[in-house]
Amino acid sequence: MLSNSRKKIIFSLGSVVLVAAALSADRPQALRPTDKAFYADQAMVNFVRPGFNVAITKAELAADGTLKAWVKLTDSKGAGLDRAGLVTPGTVSVSFLSGYIPADQSQYTSYITRTRTGAAGTVTQATGENNGTWTPIADGEYTYTFANKVPASADRTLTHTVGAYGSRNLDEFEMGRFYSDATYNFVPAGGAVTKVRDVIRTASCNRCHDPLGLHGGSRRSVEVCNMCHTQQTPDSATGRTTDMKVFIHKIHYAANLPSVKTGTPYVVAGHDYSDVGFPAPAMACKVCHEPKSVAGATQADNWSTKPSRAACGSCHDDVNFATGENHVGLPQFTDNQCATCHIQKGEIDFDASITGAHMIPVESSLIAGVVFSIDSAADVKPGSHPTVTFTLKDKQGAPVDIKTMSSLRIYMGGPTSDVTGYVREDVLKAVGPGNGVYNWTFAGIIPDTAKGSWQFGIEGYRTTIVLAGTQKQRTIRDYGMNKMFYASLDGSAATPRRTVATSATCNRCHYSLEFHGGNRNELQMCTFCHNPNLTEGTNAESFNLTNMVHTFHAEKVRYPGNIRDCNQCHVGNSQFPALDEGLQPVKNGLGAVNPAPPTANACNSCHNTTAAWSHTQANTTALGESCSVCHGATSEFSVSKVHAQ
Incomplete structure (x- = not known):
């Protein structure tokens, strides 16, 4: 795949001139707080020089079909690595891929294949190799000559790609393993690389899968995935394709697939994906297919x-495209006419165009929208009935008549400390x-014993019918984005609730939070109800925000990222325990301790074992929790350090 920032390299090999695209940027990967080595003794780090990066800098296809790649193996500082681990610490293992894009196709055909036999019979699959010949050139630089030769019939005017994926093993130094992959495009006959497979970039996947690390962790990029996951690679157990454009869609939408809902599980290569739910709206194709202006993919559209x-x-x-079932009775034997009906963009939302059919209802141009603001809050003090002034407008700034709203509610709660x-x-x-502009005086009162700051929030929607009288008529819940307002009970500066995570961090995966019918769509709004006192069910299970979010992501759904990397959701290192935050004990009938001290509750909502609860109890006295002594940001066993891999 090509990037605007990556330069074309022209070089000569005898009588053959190759024009190549250097796709594996020759730059080191910095250590991250999720790496064990990030916390290692500095002297040991200086010696080991952890990290791993594989880059392919050049490729050559000889007349007899011999394929050779120039490979560079480096650590996090850019220093060369010895494959055997004799000159530099840690052995390095690398495998290679090779393939081309046929003239009449848009996906790869692999030059290296294998056969697998399963319930579906014997199938041929694209694969890699690691049995070629390595030749050292310089410090960390090698040539790799493929064991599998390219057929003499190969069309040398086509785009050819060499891929590499591998790891560096630093287990003996207690620094774990580091992974990297790379691809390199070239035209063996000479000339510029003009045909690529560049639909989605890895950065788009890593909005949720941070980082991609498939097949044991070594496949880190979409570019490498594209080389094997084509129509060339069916599953031997089921016969199902693992072609990227099918396989990836089905995995992400598995729980909602019509086939799964009618009782046929989606199983590939022994893995049942039937419970996988896409965290964003199903029609939000642009979550993964980010525009070229955002992700840079040349085929983003x-x-x-x-x-x-x-x-x-x-x-x-x-x-059923063969019979026309569920396709308005229209059989479709080829793809030639698909774009005739399903154009990119039609004249109205929700039509048969691609973007129209995948329109997210609340984003439709057919609704006016609702925009909230809370402008002020008066008489905010203990024992009072506060009066809130708020504004309702549409997306064009025109006032909204409150009589057109189907639901509109304002909350107040506190203290903001918890x-x-x-x-x-x-x-x-x-x-x-x-x-x-409207005013509302609460019937409810702020308790006489209340202190600190209180928060106010607004939610609501109006029901709008669009395309009335047509076969595309639909009803849309046109909800507004929640707004918050903070006020001090004693006239001092208001203190908002602490920021643990943000809607933006949630929406890396969820695209747009829209719980409870869209009414709750900003994270801070969730803190009114999902507080330390909220329990549900006969067992009085806690639905405190901390418990609910941790439990859902760690146990009840397949979390797509690195579950040990708290910073994927937390901001400002809010995962670190701190003393005297004013947090309250959490009621939880399912907890080993009820009510649970706040920090122990947060950590043990993931680490929910008797040993973990015993540990936290042993470090809690009448004065409070002492978690920050050992697990604070700069402590010996900081949260990030113990979660590192």
Whole structure:
């Protein structure tokens, strides 16, 4: 895959001139807080020089079909590595791929294959090799001559690609293993590389899968995945394809596939993906297919400009293109006419165009939208009935008549140090001076014993019917984004609730939070209800935000990223325990300790074992928890350090 920032390299090999695209940037990978080596003794780090990067800097296809790649192996500082681990610490293992893109196709055909026999019979699959010949050139630089030769019939005018993936083993130094992969495109006959497979970039995948690390961890990039996951590689157990455009769609949408819902599990290579749920709206194709301006992929628009039976049928797998069933009775024997009906963008939302059919309802241009603001809060003090002034407008800035709202509620709760109670009131009967401005005086009161700062929030929606009278008529819940307001009870500066995570960090995966019918769509709004006192069910299970989010991501769903990397969700190192934060004990009928001290509760919502609870109890006295002594940001066993790999 090509990047605007990567330079084309022209070099001469005898009488053959090759023009290549250097796709594996020759730059070291810095250590991350998720690496064990990040916390190692500096003297040991200086000696081992951990980290691993593989780069392919050049490739040559000889007349007899011998394929050779120039490979550079480096550590995190860019210093060369010895493969055998004799000159530099840690052995390095690398495997290689090779393939080309046929003139009449857009995906790879691998030059290296294997056969596998399973319930579906004997199949041929794309694969890699590691039995070629290595020749040292310089410090960390080698040539690798492939054991598998390219056939004499190969078309040398086509795009050819060499891929590499591997690891550096530093287990003996207690620094774990480091992984890297790379690809390199070239045209053996000479000339520029003009045809590539560049639909989605790795950075887009790593919005959730941070980092990609498949097949044991060594396949780190979409570029390498593309070389094997084509129609060339069916599953021997089921006969199902592992072609990227089918396989990836089906995995991410598995729980909602029509086939799965009717009782056929989605199983490939012995893995049942039937419970995988996509965290974003199903129609939000742009979550992965990010625009070229964002991710840089040269074929970023393929999803909307090049529809095919395989790609579309991967999610819509109740469509029978051969008979026309669930396809308005229209059989489709080839992909030639797909774009005739399914153009990129039509005239109206929700039509048969690709973007229209995948329109997220609340983003439709057919609804006016609702925009909230909380402008002020008066009489905010213990024992009072606060009055909140708020504004309702549409996306164009025009005032919204409160009578058109289907639901509108305002919350107040506190203290912001850790909300333990709240009041929620329906405000559809609020009145005001006009221009979308309204006032509401709470019937509920702030308790006489309340202290500190309190928070106010607004939620609501109006029900809108679009395309009325047509076959595409639909009802949309046009909800507004939650807004928050903070006020001090004693007239001092208001203190907002601490920031643990943000809607932006959640929306790396979720695209747009929209719980409870879209009413709760900003993370801070969740803190009103999901507080330390919220329990549900006969067992009084805690639905405190900390417990709920940790438990869901660690146990109840397949978390796509590195579950040990707290910084994927937490901001400002908020995962580190600190003394005297004003946090409250958490009620939880399922906990080993009830109510649970706040820090122990947070950590043990993932580490929910008797040993872990015993440990936290042993380090809690009448004065409070002492977690930060050992697990604070600069402590010997800091949260990040013990989670590192």
